[in-house]
Amino acid sequence: MELSRPGPDAVGTGRSRSVMADPGSTGRFGRFGGRYVPESLVPACEQLESGFRAAWADPAFRAGLARTLALHAGRPTPVTPALRLSAELGLTLLLKREDLTHTGSHKINNVLGQAMLAKRMGKTRLLAETGAGQHGVASATAAALLGLECVVYMGERDMRRQELNVFRMELLGATVVAVRNGSRTLKDACTEALRGWVTQVDEAHYCVGSVMGPHPYPWMVREFQRVVGEEARQQCAALLPQGRPDVVVACVGGGSNAAGTFAGFVDTDARLVGVEAAGGAAVSRGAPGVLHGYRSQVLQDEHGQILEAHSISAGLDYPGIGPEHAHLADIGRAEYPSVTDAEVVEAVLRLARTEGIVPALESAHALAWVLRAAGTPQLPTGCSVLVTLSGRGDKDGAQLVALRRDGARSGALRRDAAGTPR
Amino acid sequence: MELSRPGPDAVGTGRSRSVMADPGSTGRFGRFGGRYVPESLVPACEQLESGFRAAWADPAFRAGLARTLALHAGRPTPVTPALRLSAELGLTLLLKREDLTHTGSHKINNVLGQAMLAKRMGKTRLLAETGAGQHGVASATAAALLGLECVVYMGERDMRRQELNVFRMELLGATVVAVRNGSRTLKDACTEALRGWVTQVDEAHYCVGSVMGPHPYPWMVREFQRVVGEEARQQCAALLPQGRPDVVVACVGGGSNAAGTFAGFVDTDARLVGVEAAGGAAVSRGAPGVLHGYRSQVLQDEHGQILEAHSISAGLDYPGIGPEHAHLADIGRAEYPSVTDAEVVEAVLRLARTEGIVPALESAHALAWVLRAAGTPQLPTGCSVLVTLSGRGDKDGAQLVALRRDGARSGALRRDAAGTPR
Amino acid sequence: MNATERYGRLETHLRRRRDAGRSLLVPYVTAGISADWTDYLHAYADAGADAIEVGLPFSDPMLDGATIQEASHRALSSGTTTAGVLARLAGTPVAVPLAVMTYANIVFRHGAATFCDRLAQAGVAGLIVPDVPYDEVDELSTVATAAGVELVLLASPVTAPTRLRRIAERSRGFVYGVTVMGTTGERTGLSDSARALGTTLRGHGSRPVLLGFGISSPGQAALAAGSADGVVVASSLMREVLAGRGPREVAGTVAALRAGLDAG
Amino acid sequence: MNATERYGRLETHLRRRRDAGRSLLVPYVTAGISADWTDYLHAYADAGADAIEVGLPFSDPMLDGATIQEASHRALSSGTTTAGVLARLAGTPVAVPLAVMTYANIVFRHGAATFCDRLAQAGVAGLIVPDVPYDEVDELSTVATAAGVELVLLASPVTAPTRLRRIAERSRGFVYGVTVMGTTGERTGLSDSARALGTTLRGHGSRPVLLGFGISSPGQAALAAGSADGVVVASSLMREVLAGRGPREVAGTVAALRAGLDAG
C-alpha cells in the first residue's frame, strides 16, 4: 500500500465525521459490536449506558475527570520527538508518551473514568480482569483513590508469572481472585469477571480493561481513551510543520490505546495503523465471532472454539479485538498489520539505545512496525509518524532477563551485544 | 519544636536570600562543602565549575534543558492533593509527584542537566556511580538520549541484589562495572567512580547522583533539581488558600530531591524538614568529616573510618549527606529527623491504600514522618504539608515481597492483612 | 418431515404434557462428555424426562459454573466438535425432543442459518443461546424459525416487566426462567424472586415456563414447579457424570427428580 | 626535641642526602598490615630507604589502587586504629624520618590540630593527605606547621603551571609528583609527562622532588630519578607484603631499588 500524501487542505475534511462516533443504543460498529450478554446482565449494561451518557454529557463530570487525570495521573503526557531514531530512519518520529502516566500505561485513563462513573452511579466495588496485571494494578489504583473496593480476576497461570503485580494489587488494597478455568489466563479471567459481575450487579461495576465487552464498553472505553488522541493532535499541530502526522501507529491488544489515539485523528487524512502481535492477530487471522459480550474478529478454530493468543507481551495475548477496530478494518479506514516477537525485542533495544526510553513490549509492537516499514513505500523517507507508546517497559524486565538467559528468541539480548550502542 | 505559624506577610520576607545561593568559587556552605579531591581532579572540577557557570548563565542552555525536561522527561509533574489521607490525618497533604517523571524519580532532572552540560563541554562519556541502580538507569537513559557512552560503577553486592536494574542499564547501552572493593556497595562505587574519573578526565564527565561530591557538584545538582521546588511553589500557590505550605518535607539520602524542593521554599517561612533513614542519619548520628570530595556530616566510627549505612531503601543507604544540608541544619533553617524501616513500610501501605500511589521506599521516609507527626505540635491539625514523592515504588516490589515472605520487619505486609483497607 | 412440519414440535410436546397435569422435567447432558454420551439421552427419556437439553461445548462458557465448565472442557479435550455431535444425534433418535444449548460463537461460526439448518437436519427441536439476549435476537430468531428450530429465550430475575412480557411472547419451545443471578451450579433453596419470575412469565401467555439454574434436589424441583411448569436440571446431573457414573446410574437421579415433581 | 626544633627534619634529611649526590628512595608500608609491621620500617631503613611513607589505613582510600586498598582493608579488619599505630610508632624509633600518608577524614576526625600533635608526639616527621588539594590546604598547613609536622603536597601531570609553582613553594618535606593520571598501582615505563612534571617541579626551588605512583622496578626508579630527586615506591612492595613475604624478604626488593637508583 502506498502512503497517502494528501495536500494540506485535505486535513480534517475527506473523512466522514460519523466514523468513531456514538454507536447509538445498539452499540454497533458496522457488523460488529452489540451486547451479547445473558439477560441477567442486560439491566446492568443498560444502566451503565445511561449512566455514562449522562456523565459524559455533564460538564462537571468531565471537568472532574480531567482534573483527576491532570493532578493525579500526570496528564497531559508529552509528545517526544525521537530525534536520534528519526535521523537513523530518515523520517520524523514522534512518540506519545503514555508510559509517563501514573501506573505506567494508558490503562489509567480508562480506569479513572470508569471508577469515577461507578462512584457517581453509587457502586461500591470495582471488578476487573487482568492478564499481565497492568489493568489490575490500574483498577486497584483507581479504586484506592476513590475509596472503592476492588476485586481483580486473574488466571492462576498469570498469577504465577506475575507475582510482583499480584503483590502490587494487594498493596493497593485489592483482592486478587485466582481463576482456575480453561487456559487459566486472560481470556478465562474475562469470562470469570463476567460471571462474577452477574452475582453482584447491584453494588459492583465491572471495569473492563479495553475497548471490548458488551455495549457500552467499547464505546465508553474509547471515549475515556480519546484524551490520548486529542492531546496528541494538538501537540502534533505544534511540533510538525504540516500540522499533523502522515501516519498514526499504535499497538492493538483489545485496542484501547489505538482507539483513543485514532479518535484524535480519524477525521484527518492521517493513515491509521494498528499493530497486532503475530500470535494474536485477530484482524488478519481471526474470523467474525462473539466473545465476552461483543461481536468482532476473534481467533478461533473452524469449530468456533476460541484459540489462545500467543505473544511475548502479555497485554496483547488476547484472542479478540475491539469491535470498532474490526469495523475500521472493514471499511478500510485503518490497517492492522502484525509483527513477530523477534521484531518486538529488536524494537525495545533500538528505542532504548537511541532515545533512552524502554517501552513496554506491547508498545514496542507499534515501533517494530515502523522499523520494518521505514524507507519502504509504506513509510517513505521524509514522512512523519506518530507512535503511541502505550506503556513503559519496567514490568517486562524479568521476562527479558529470562529471554536473555535462554538465548532463545533474540540474539540481540545477549550480554555481549548489550554493551555496544547500535 | 513548635510549628511556626507566620502571618501571610511573612511569606518570602523573613529569610535571608543568601541561604541556598551560589556558594562561590570555594564551594563552601558554612563550614561544609569544598573540594577535597586529588590534584589530578582539580582541573576537571574547575573546568566543570566554569562550564556550569557559563551554561547556567546561558538562556539557550536553560531553554534547551527545560525543553528536554518537558518533552522527554514529562515535566512539569503535578502536585496531587492527597484528599483521603488528608482527611484521615486532619491536615492538607500535597504530594509533589516526581514519581511520574521518565525513569520514575527526580534523578532524571539532574542527569539530563549534567548530560547536556557534558555534551556542551565536548565530553563523550558519562561515568556514574549507583547503589540500587536508579541513578545508573537515569544516567544510562540520558546518555542514550544524547548519544554519549555511559559507564556505571556498581558494587558487586548491589549488582546481585538489583539484577533487573543492571539489565535495564545494559539495555540502554551502558556498561556496568562491578566494584569489588570494601563493602561492595554504593560508597565503594562512588570511590571507584572517582578513581575511574581520574584516568579519563579528558573525555569523561562524572555524573554525580546527588548533592554531594566536590564543588561544584553539590551546588550544580541542587540547581538542576531546583525545578522541583520552583514548580511546586507555583502549584502550591494555585492549590492552597494561604499560597504556600506550612511545612515542606522530603527524604534525604545524599539530599538532592530535598535540596531541589527546599530551594523553592527557602525564602518563605515554610518549615523545611529533611527525613533521613534511622540507619543512615548523617545529621543526627554522623560527625563532621570528609568523604567523596566534600566536607559534611558523615557516619563514621571514633577512628574516622566510614560506616556503612543501613536502610530498607537502597537509595538512602549512604553514609554522608549533601554539605548544604549539613549547613541548613547548622543554621537551623531545616530539620533532619529520621524514621525507622517499620514506619516506612507502614507509610508505603498507607499511601497505596488511600491514594492509589505506591511510593519508592526512599520517598516513603518523608511520608512516614508526616504520619508520625500529624496531630502533634510538630504538625498540628489544619496545617498544610507538601511532601516530595521523589520516586515510584515499582522498583521495590521484589524487596517488599521478600519482606512479606520473611514476615520479618512488618506485620503490615502479611498476606491476610493485605486485602483489608486500613 | 420438512422444516415447517417439524417446527413447534418441542413446544407442542411440552404443552401437551403440561396440559395433562404433568410437571415438566428437562435434564441436561454435555455432548461428548463420554464415548457413550448419547446413552444418557435414552436413559433420561426412559427415566421420565419430558425433553432433554444437550450442551454443545464451548471453550468459554460465560454463563456456566464450575461443573459444566469442567464438563465442557473435558468434552472438548476429547475432540468433541459441533459437526460430530450433530452427526451423532442425527443417527440417534430419542424418544423426547432435544434442545441444544450453546454459545453465540458456536452458532455464528459458519453463519446462524447454516447452524440452524444443521440442527434441524440432526433432528434437534430447540435451541438455547444464553449470550444472545432479547435485543440481539432478531437475526437468530429469523433463521431459526426458517430452519424449523424453536429458539428458547431466557429471562432473569432482574429483567424488567415489559421486557419479560416480550421475551415470553417471542420465545419458542418454552420460556427459560433463570432462577438466580449467577451461573449454572447447584444451590440450596429457591428464592422468592425465582418464584416471582415463574409466576410473572406464566402470566404472559400459555407457553410452558421452565425454571433452571441451581435446581438440584427433588424437593427444590417440586418447589420450583409450584410457580412454573417445570424445571431444567443440569449441574447436579453433570457432577455425577463427571464422577464417572454411567447413564443408568444418573438416570436414577432423573427418576428421583421425576418422582419429586410428580409428588409435588 | 620540641615542635620547633623538630620541624624540618624530613626535608633537612632528604636535602642533605640528595645534595650528597644520592637519589632518594621512599618505600611505603601500610601500618597494621601484620603484627610485625614496624619491622618493615627497620628493614627498609637498613636496605637503603631515605625516608619511609607509612600508610594510615582508611576505609575509603580514593586515590589508591587495588593493592593498597586490599592492604588497608586487611589492616582495618585486624583492628588497626590511628591511635594504635601512633602509639606503636612512638615506641619504635626508626633510623630514617617517617611521613604518614592518610586521607582527610582521618585527619579531621578529632580536629586537624589534634591529629598533627599526635603525629608529632609519635615522632612522625611528615604528613601526606592526597585528598586535600592546594585550595583546601590552609587550615591543615597552619596546624601542621604549628605541630612541627611537614605537610607534603602533591602535584599531578595536569596541574596548571602557576599552581605547580605554588604547590612546590608551599610543600614541606618534599614535593610529591604524581606520575600518572590514576591511582596508586604498578605500571611499566614512565611517561613523558611524568618526567616533565619532575623537571618543572625541580625548577621551582631546591626542595626535594620525589615521583611516585606506578613506580615498581629498579629500572623505572632509575629513570624517574633522572628527572627528579628520587621516588616513592608503594604498590609493588605491598604486593609482596600481602603475599606473605616478611620484612627481610621485602627489604631485599628495597635494596634492589636502592641499587637501581645508585647505578642510574
Ligand SMILES: Cc1ncc(COP(=O)(O)O)c(C=O)c1O
Ligand atoms: C502497555 C500496554 N499497552 C497496550 C496494551 C494492550 O491494550 P489495548 O490494546 O487495549 O491498548 C496493554 C494491556 O495490558 C498494555 O499494558
Ligand SMILES: Cc1ncc(COP(=O)(O)O)c(C=O)c1O
Ligand atoms: C526515589 C529516590 N528518592 C530519593 C533518593 C535519595 O537521593 P537524594 O537524597 O539525592 O534525593 C533516591 C536515590 O536513589 C531515590 O531513588
